[in-house]
Amino acid sequence: DAGITQSPRYKITETGRQVTLMCHQTWSHSYMFWYRQDLGHGLRLIYYSAAADITDKGEVPDGYVVSRSKTENFPLTLESATRSQTSVYFCASRVEYNTGELFFGEGSRLTVL
């Protein structure tokens, strides 16, 4: 099943460029999340969304922008990429606000040179 998909899976860019990571889910889950994964830091929440047109900051939102015009899509944009944003980015979704299981996408590995 398609579930939740991310694109691109791998991206190399240069400092200062704008990059958009796409996330698409086919379940119509209300809640969507963006995490970044770095060695020694685990999974840190960047932004999340409770529904279309509703977004909020997580633990590490600086340098990122999100939008959610449709329930199924939740793109993450790095407006001016920095080397510290080199990371693996995971999109995730959840059915309701307080039911626990997060379903993760396969991840997008971003390298900023």
Place this chain on the structure above:
Amino acid sequence: GENVEQHPSTLSVQEGDSAVIKCTYSDSASNYFPWYKQELGKRPQLIIDIRSNVGEKKDQRIAVTLNKTAKHFSLHITETQPEDSAVYFCARMDSSYKLIFGSGTRLLVRP
């Protein structure tokens, strides 16, 4: 506060032995504590979870215990197998229903 402290960061056990990973938190409002397993190059997946009205939960070789008074919870894996080798993340749900993750434990099960 926000953080979940997870220990150890790496754990190596012999096949058949038990493995224990512990997490601590400080926010007493937390009431949901899941554990995720991430195999190399794969996405994290939920393996077990526990809510604050329960002290222990088991699923075959995996168990989770919760001590709300002491604000810590632990993952126990018995009779470990090589396929248990992975990174394990604990998490807590905060008052805004966001999941805050620990920094992860890399478990290696030696054949």
